[in-house]
Structure formats: structure tokens, C-alpha cells
Amino acid sequence: MEQPVIISGGGPVGLWLAAELRRGGVDVIVLEQRRAIDRRSKALTIHPRTIEVLASRGAQGPFLDEGLHIPSGHFAMLDERLDFRGLATPFPYTLALPQARTEELLQAQALELGARVLRGHRVTGFTEYPERIVVRAEGPDGPYELPAAHLVGCDGARSTVRTTAGIGFPGTPSTVYGWLADVYLDSPPRAGFSTFGPLGGLMVAPMPDGRYRLVGVSPDSLTTTRPGRLTLAELRDKTIAVAGEDFGMRDPQWLSRFGNATRLADRYRRGRVLLAGDAAHQHFPAGGVGMNVGIQDAHNLGWKLAATLTGRAPDSLLDTYHDERHPIGARLAEHSRAQTALMSSFTPENLALRALLNDMIARRPAFNEDLAQSLTALAVHYPATAPDAHPLTxxxxxxxxxxxSDSKLFSLLRADAHLLLLPHDAGHASAPDRPGLVVRTGPLSRPPAAWADVRAALIRPDGHVAWIGTEEDGADLATAAQKALTASALPPTV
Incomplete structure (x- = not known):
């Protein structure tokens, strides 16, 4: 029997990875120490690129149905929100959906695909061998061992997997402690409410079940010592100090604090051990991007790990996971630190800087779009290995x-196959699908300007462009396509 992949951690990142591995034909076991899904929802926001990820597997439906659609986002609690409505995506909005519900939906999907999710189980260590890794775990019946092909740590910032693997996690400790609460409000403020001034900053966001999430910072947040437990009385006092009223808050469902400790794993892969999500990167939760970056880690890793284990690609493909996602983690740290700086200073100078940035967002659409593209991960661009690669690569x-046709590209993407587009070659209309490759011929309808000269395109399972062909000569295009397919460890026949 083929050895499974074991995933330590059954949050959104681990569950999405489990589903991707099953789609790729790999057995998977998720070990999650929590016996039940935590009803306190650390994450609330699903960004446009993550909705695209869901759509690429036909999984977006319940998220779109249940989540609140919000056509804007915030950068550092600035008064001027980033406008998402003009973004080049079918989903120009964020979804407000509690993480608990996100986990329920992702777990149901993973189970339906055949993943095993063992709750009340935790990884305690492992021993790696040339041909396998033996994972030590503990469950309700005591300790046990499981052989596996790979172990993936999706077990948070205090990752046992990362620590046992000896992977460094350098960075900086917390110097700011924000506060958050999920409460009911009898007199909620307008949608998208935020305020910032000398006494602190506050954001109020609606949740689908009628609650509201309050997130804030204040001058007493600037400390290296984690404050004690947040109480409703303290929350009320802070809210009144910043906003002038408490909005009729009552019945708190969750009161918590969060710090700005920022760390990035040295390596996302060491042998048969890989990291994703908070196990690989820790940061201040500015902009609500954390869960999204983690799911996008899993989306990058899932197809690569499945392709290597099923023999569709060499083991070296797994090294590209670190090469591509580690820079994204570094950029995440940079952006969260920049936002933290803007949210944790209450001096006249910082208020003037915030006013300047507010003005730029309001008056310069290109600046708004650039920040929005970055925040939503729509701008992620993995480096091409070939020096003469097309800019879309x-x-x-x-x-x-x-x-x-009513079909669109996202509906054609598969976890176990690349997609070859031949928009100018109707002669291949009857070309059959084959293992590891789906072929789609026929012209594009109103393609973006950047795609005007594209005569062939190879799209990876995660939706990123592997190769673009622009050769006018059919023979030259076929030769180039064969080289691209070979480089992707796919059948070279076109």
C-alpha cells in the first residue's frame, strides 16, 4: 500500500492541502489535536485570490452563498478603503465568513474526497529515513507511530513539526498587542466603519450571524509584555475612548489579544518535511491575509506533492515550493510590518503620514489598485526560470x-493535470485529454490585452502560467510546446 502524506494540523490550510492531495490521487491523514472545530474564529476574511483558488476546484459555491460580500478592504486602518470593484477577477470583493464555518466546509470537502481527519490526535515527533518518514503521534488511546511518504506541518506558529525538523524561525518579538472581540451591537456603526486618532484606532466589521468583530489598537498596546485577559469592561472603555460610544455592545462571544511577532521559516522544505501556513510565517494580522496566504501555500504545494508521489514529476519539483512561496512569506512580513508601523504610532507625524496616504488612495487610482492587487494576492508572480520567458509566465x-462556450478557464483546472490552451489551432479540436494534461482548443472571447499575442499557453494545476507560446509558425509553436511540456514532466506529444 502506498504510504500516505501526513498533515499535522486540521485548520483551513491543512484541510485544503488534504483535499488537493486527494484530488491528485494521494492518500492523506490529517492529525488535529482539537477534538472539535474551535468556534472562536481567528480568521474572518476570504480574499479574492482565495475565492479563485476555491473556484478552480468548483468549491466556491457555499462560500459565496454564506459569506458577506464586501467590495473593499483596509490597509493599516486608513480611512480610505481600497476599492476592489475594478480588480480583474470574477470575485472583486472579500467574503466575511467565520473561520469555524470555513473549516466545516473544507473538512466536509476533504472527507468526501477520501481524506482521513483524526481529531484528538497530535504529532509529537518523527524519524526520517531515505525512503519514508515515521511519524510519532498521540491520540485518545495513547501514543502510536505512522509511516508516511511526507509530513507537512500546518500546525501553527508554535509548530512541533518545524521545531523537530530543526528549521529556523527567525524574526522579531511582539512590541504591539492589539485587541479583538466578537460581540453583538445594538447600535452598530455604518458599514466599513473605522477610525484612527491620538487615542487609538478601531475597526468594526459585520459577521454573517449578526455579530460584529471589533479590532483595535491604542497607546497602551505598545508593550513587549503581553497584557492580561481582555474583559468586556476594558473593551467598552477602549471603544468609547476611540469612537466616542460603545455601540451597545453586549454578549461577547470571544475576547482576545494579538501581537505583532513576525517570523519566517528558513526553509519551507527539509527532506520529507514541509511547512505551510502559520508554521512557515507569523505576522501581525493586518488586512486579514494570514489564512489566505496559508491556503495559497497549500494550493502551490498540493499539486507538486501529488505529482511527485504519483510519478508524474521528479522529486526536485518539491524544491520549487520553497523557491516560490518563501519570497511570498517575506513580502507578507514586509507588508504587515509596514501596516503595523502605521497602526501603532499616535504621534502628529504619523497622523500626517496617514492623511497623506489617505489622500493618495482617494485621488490616485493606480496607487489604490497596486495596494489592492498586493493585499488580495492577485499580483503574485512566480519568477520564470528561462531568461527569454514571456512576461505572463x-x-x-x-x-x-x-x-x-459557457465554460471558462477556472472550470478547466485540475489538481492532477496541466492545462494546454491552443486558442489559434482549431486543428487540434479533437485532441484527447491524457494523464497529466488537459487540452483546450478554440479562440478566446475578448481576452485581456496582455493575452493578445498568445498562441499557446500551458497553465499549471494551481492556475499560474507555466509557459506562453507566441510563435506564428505552426511547426515552431509545436516545437516550443513540446519543450514546455517536457520541462513540466508531461507527455511531449502535442
Missing amino acids: GTRAPDLAFTG
Whole structure:
């Protein structure tokens, strides 16, 4: 029997990875120490790129149905929100959906695909061998061992997997402790409410079940010593100090604090051990991006790990996971630190800087779009290995439409196959799908300007462009396509 992949951690990152591995034909066991899903929802925001990820597997439906659609986002609690409505995506908005519900949906999907999710089980260590890794775990019946092909740590910032593997986690400790609460409000403020001034900053966001999330910082947040437990009385006092009223808050469901400790794993892979999500990167939760970056880690890793284990690609493909996602983690740290600086200073100088940035967002659409693209991960661009690669190589492919068809690109993506687009070659219309490759011929309907010269495109399972062909000569294009397919460890016949 083929050895499974073991995932330590059954949060959104581990559950999405489990589903991707099952789609790729790999057995998977998720070990999660919590016996039940935590009803306190650390994450609330699902960003546009993550909705695209869900859509690429046909899993977006319940999230779109249940989440609150919010066509904007915040950067550092600035008064001017980033406008998402003009973003080049089918989903120009965020979804407000409690993490508990996100986990329920992702767990149901993983189980339906055949993943094993063992709750009340935790990884305690492992021993790595050339051909396998033996994972030590503890469950309700005591300690046990499981052989596996790989172990993936999706077990948070205090990751046992990362620590046992000896992977460094350098960074900086917390110097700011914000506060958050999920409460009911009898007199809620307007949608998208935020305020910032000398006495602190506050954001209020609606939740689908009628509660509201309050997130704030204040001058007494600037400390290296974690404050004690947040109480409703303290929350009320802070809210009144910053906003002038408490909005009729009552019945708190969750009161918590969070710090700005920022760390990044030295390596996302060491042998048969890999890291994803908070196990790989820790940061101040500015902009609500943490869960999203973690799911996108899993989306990058899932198809690569499945392809290597099923023999569709060499083991070296797994090294590209670190090469591509580690820079994203570094950029995440940079952006969260920048936002923290803007949210943790209450001096006249910082208020003047915030006013300047507010003005730029309001008056300069290009600046708004650049920040929005970065925050939502729509701008993620993996580096091309070939020096003469087309500029689109490494970018996320848009949801391209096809002339005379209702199907779009996202619906054609699969975890176990690359997608070859031949928009100018109707002669291949009868080309059959084959293992590891789906072929789609026919012209594109109103393609973006950047795709005007594209005569062939190879799209990876995660939706990023592996290769673009622009050769006018059919023979030259076929030769280039064969080289691209070979480089991707796919059948070279076109």
C-alpha cells in the first residue's frame, strides 16, 4: 500500500492541502489535536485570490452563498478603503465568513474526497529515513507511530513539526498587542466603519450571524509584555475612548489579544518535511491575509506533492515550493510590518503620514489598485526560470472565456493535470485529454490585452502560467510546446 502524506494540523490550510492531495490521487491523514472545530474564529476574511483558488476546484459555491460580500478592504486602518470593484477577477470583493464555518466546509470537502481527519490526535515527533518518514503521534488511546511518504506541518506558529525538523524561525518579538472581540451591537456603526486618532484606532466589521468583530489598537498596546485577559469592561472603555460610544455592545462571544511577532521559516522544505501556513510565517494580522496566504501555500504545494508521489514529476519539483512561496512569506512580513508601523504610532507625524496616504488612495487610482492587487494576492508572480520567458509566465491566469462556450478557464483546472490552451489551432479540436494534461482548443472571447499575442499557453494545476507560446509558425509553436511540456514532466506529444 502506498504510504500516505501526513498533515499535522486540521485548520483551513491543512484541510485544503488534504483535499488537493486527494484530488491528485494521494492518500492523506490529517492529525488535529482539537477534538472539535474551535468556534472562536481567528480568521474572518476570504480574499479574492482565495475565492479563485476555491473556484478552480468548483468549491466556491457555499462560500459565496454564506459569506458577506464586501467590495473593499483596509490597509493599516486608513480611512480610505481600497476599492476592489475594478480588480480583474470574477470575485472583486472579500467574503466575511467565520473561520469555524470555513473549516466545516473544507473538512466536509476533504472527507468526501477520501481524506482521513483524526481529531484528538497530535504529532509529537518523527524519524526520517531515505525512503519514508515515521511519524510519532498521540491520540485518545495513547501514543502510536505512522509511516508516511511526507509530513507537512500546518500546525501553527508554535509548530512541533518545524521545531523537530530543526528549521529556523527567525524574526522579531511582539512590541504591539492589539485587541479583538466578537460581540453583538445594538447600535452598530455604518458599514466599513473605522477610525484612527491620538487615542487609538478601531475597526468594526459585520459577521454573517449578526455579530460584529471589533479590532483595535491604542497607546497602551505598545508593550513587549503581553497584557492580561481582555474583559468586556476594558473593551467598552477602549471603544468609547476611540469612537466616542460603545455601540451597545453586549454578549461577547470571544475576547482576545494579538501581537505583532513576525517570523519566517528558513526553509519551507527539509527532506520529507514541509511547512505551510502559520508554521512557515507569523505576522501581525493586518488586512486579514494570514489564512489566505496559508491556503495559497497549500494550493502551490498540493499539486507538486501529488505529482511527485504519483510519478508524474521528479522529486526536485518539491524544491520549487520553497523557491516560490518563501519570497511570498517575506513580502507578507514586509507588508504587515509596514501596516503595523502605521497602526501603532499616535504621534502628529504619523497622523500626517496617514492623511497623506489617505489622500493618495482617494485621488490616485493606480496607487489604490497596486495596494489592492498586493493585499488580495492577485499580483503574485512566480519568477520564470528561462531568461527569454514571456512576461505572463508565472502570473495567475485570469478566468478566460472561450468563444461559443459557457465554460471558462477556472472550470478547466485540475489538481492532477496541466492545462494546454491552443486558442489559434482549431486543428487540434479533437485532441484527447491524457494523464497529466488537459487540452483546450478554440479562440478566446475578448481576452485581456496582455493575452493578445498568445498562441499557446500551458497553465499549471494551481492556475499560474507555466509557459506562453507566441510563435506564428505552426511547426515552431509545436516545437516550443513540446519543450514546455517536457520541462513540466508531461507527455511531449502535442
